[in-house]
Amino acid sequence: MIERLGIIGCGLMGGSVALALRRAGLVRHVAGFSRSQASSRRALELGVIDEACASAADAVRGADIVLLSVPVASTFEVLASLRAELGPEALCMDVGSTKRDVVAAARAALGPDIAAFVPAHPIAGKERAGVDAADADLYRDRRVILTPLEETDPERTRRARAVWESVGAVVSDMSPEDHDRAFAAVSHLPHLLAFAYVASVARQPQGERMLQFAGPGFRDFTRIAGGEPAMWRDILLANRDEVLAQAASFRHVLGEIERAMLASDAQALMDQIAQPSALRSRWEMGAAMGALAGGAASRPAAADEAA
Amino acid sequence: MIERLGIIGCGLMGGSVALALRRAGLVRHVAGFSRSQASSRRALELGVIDEACASAADAVRGADIVLLSVPVASTFEVLASLRAELGPEALCMDVGSTKRDVVAAARAALGPDIAAFVPAHPIAGKERAGVDAADADLYRDRRVILTPLEETDPERTRRARAVWESVGAVVSDMSPEDHDRAFAAVSHLPHLLAFAYVASVARQPQGERMLQFAGPGFRDFTRIAGGEPAMWRDILLANRDEVLAQAASFRHVLGEIERAMLASDAQALMDQIAQPSALRSRWEMGAAMGALAGGAASRPAAADEAA
Structure with missing residues (x-):
């Protein structure tokens, strides 16, 4: 059971993970932050999240799992802003379509806390973006690629795999390159x-x-x-x-x-x-x-x- | 009412026209010819045609409407082989994806009988070809382009338009170029x-x-x-x-x-x-x-x- 899931970026990708975990009864509380207040308010209205937070750090505080669903170019900035709140057991993942740049940004932002980070790329999407399009079935039978690093804690990688499998995905590992x-x-x-x-x-x-x-x-x-x-x-x-x-x-x-x-x-x-x-x-x-x-x-x- | 429709090439495109006209009660008899006997036999089995002919000329004899549904590269050869059987009022159309080459082949094969020929390109298809994929709804709400020539009898063009509209298509005119x-x-x-x-x-x-x-x-x-x-x-x-x-x-x-x-x-x-x-x-x-x-x-x- 995930006690607290922190979603940074309440859109299609993060919202769909929240809905799928919620439907499976695998998460107790979903905290969300979006740069646009309208998005997190809408996510709250739709029941995708339980709590709209005022900052990424607020959403991350106390979370077992943190899911970053922001433009890849924002990865460094967002991770740097939330690093101090990452718990000692927290698993942090992204959903970006590129991995080498995300890995470089994560290494720079997280320092030794990179051990908690499992880069992830779910091969799923829709023509419409935004939390209104979020869908508990988005990841069913879709591939998710994990690109764990040398520094990644293998236990975090195992948990990351389990999360994606629990939302119906087929998980593969590759190097970022x-x-x-x-x-x-x-x-x-x-x-x-x-x-x-x-x-x-x-x-x-x-x-x-x-x-x-x-x-x-x-x-x-x-x-x-x-x-x-x-x-x-x-x-x-x-x-x-x-x-x-x-x-x-x-x-x-x-x-x-x-x-x-x-x-x-x-x-x-x-x-x-x-x-x-x-x-x-x-x-x-x-x-x-x-x-x-x-x-x-x-x-x-x-x-x-x-x- | 079409008394006799001659289909040259019993595949997806021609078969779908036959099925649509038949369902609408607009055709009395469908005669078909395919270079491959297996195709015309199958078209007969499926009820797409009423009669499997031994030659294109046999299928065309007595037809009000002749529909050529063969590879565009065969246009000259097929039209030349059936020209002698084209009745004085017959309308002849193709379904090819290119028009300048079809027009050149038709002019060469038909001579003055080119007046009977209305080049047509229905913008429809399926991933599977062949008469087994023929579908009375293939042309519903799809565009059909007619490229009538200077020599084309305007009455034939009018009838061609009516045939395609009766199978549900939206008809436009353009020059072949x-x-x-x-x-x-x-x-x-x-x-x-x-x-x-x-x-x-x-x-x-x-x-x-x-x-x-x-x-x-x-x-x-x-x-x-x-x-x-x-x-x-x-x-x-x-x-x-x-x-x-x-x-x-x-x-x-x-x-x-x-x-x-x-x-x-x-x-x-x-x-x-x-x-x-x-x-x-x-x-x-x-x-x-x-x-x-x-x-x-x-x-x-x-x-x-x-x-």
């Missing part, structure tokens, strides 16, 4: 491409008119371009080097396909697109991939061995 | 980018492992990369010049965003991604766009005036 490389590839680059693509159409003289004819393919391909710009600006900057490396790899493949088109080389074009088509048809969210086109060996268990 | 430019932007380029992106991740040494961590954003962004490669090869080649022009425009915007990231210029990056984010949040499938970011004037009615 492996995490940021993988998410540059499977999440940050797609967002970058979707932003660039929508901007590229919109800036054309006939852009608006053409968008009237866009169908379900466009709808799904560009859904992530509707992401919150400030959050994505921070993620793209925090993970800049990995994202730019992924973008360079993408440009290279795009160039190969363009060259096949330019040469009207139907066979070369087929070779280029048959592989991703087959792979994507086989891919399932959350499932280990079997052997893919190209004959690479299957590595289904690698994810949990990566830490 | 405007069509191909718009669909290069809103459909063909996204497919090209999705193929290139999935290939770029898959070809990395850790690609398979990284794909295990991909979430809902990846799922939606890459759904179209699962498209049928032979069909997309043909579309990308048929509309090559427009697609490559769109790709160049995309690369330019991508380069601007990469430069803002490389310079760690948070404001420039925000400027680049806030516009597409706002636009995509406002976009709705099938709706006319209002004034977008950038102050361009609204042109809600332009679509139907474009022909």
Whole structure:
């Protein structure tokens, strides 16, 4: 039983953890703080938190578990402001989409108290942000990546895993570096491409008119371009080097396909697109991939061995 | 009432038209031909067609309406093979995703009978192809673009519009050139980018492992990369010049965003991604766009005036 959960940032991510733990009867008291008073007041109204605190430190005081759900760029400042109130047994986690920058900020802010910090990245979200969208089922069957550090207390890592599993998630461990490389590839680059693509159409003289004819393919391909710009600006900057490396790899493949088109080389074009088509048809969210086109060996268990 | 509908290519698109017209009580007899006997036999079993014909010409003989639902690259060959059987009042339509190449093939194959041909592109589809996926509701509230030619008999165009409206679609007219430019932007380029992106991740040494961590954003962004490669090869080649022009425009915007990231210029990056984010949040499938970011004037009615 969690006697007191401290949520810093009463939005979709933190609110959904609170609702899920509450529904499972695993938390006695939820204290919340948001920089915007309106958010913590709304969280209180919705029954997501029991107490709207005046500061992060107030929310953390006496908490067994502290969940940081703030923009990754604020990590240092917020952790520094609450460090003095972290209890000797407290577990502190974040929910950020990048991990190397969060780890660096946490090390700088927490000093030796970094032992209490288990960096976490739940792979879940919604189109709408904010506590009104909070949902006890947000993490059900979704992956959560933990990136514990050398300094992290293994008992805290065990408790972190248990918390996420208790809200229905499937937990994996990775190093922060492996995490940021993988998410540059499977999440940050797609967002970058979707932003660039929508901007590229919109800036054309006939852009608006053409968008009237866009169908379900466009709808799904560009859904992530509707992401919150400030959050994505921070993620793209925090993970800049990995994202730019992924973008360079993408440009290279795009160039190969363009060259096949330019040469009207139907066979070369087929070779280029048959592989991703087959792979994507086989891919399932959350499932280990079997052997893919190209004959690479299957590595289904690698994810949990990566830490 | 359509006395006889001739479907050339008994798959998802043609089968869905047949089912919708049948359900509405608007067709007496559906004759179908597929190059693969298994497809037309299956269409017969499913009640999508009433008669499986041995040739396209047999299916067309006596038909009021002929619907071509074959790979665009086969348009010339199929139209040439059935031209002699086209009745004096028959309306002939296709369902291809590109229009300039279809129009050129139709002109070459039909000669003066081109008057009977109304090029059509229904903006609808499913992840699964084939007649088993045919669905009487496939076209409900979906757009259908007609690109009638100078030579097209206006009465045929009127009938074509009525057929698509009777299966629930919203019909617009455009020139084949405007069509191909718009669909290069809103459909063909996204497919090209999705193929290139999935290939770029898959070809990395850790690609398979990284794909295990991909979430809902990846799922939606890459759904179209699962498209049928032979069909997309043909579309990308048929509309090559427009697609490559769109790709160049995309690369330019991508380069601007990469430069803002490389310079760690948070404001420039925000400027680049806030516009597409706002636009995509406002976009709705099938709706006319209002004034977008950038102050361009609204042109809600332009679509139907474009022909």
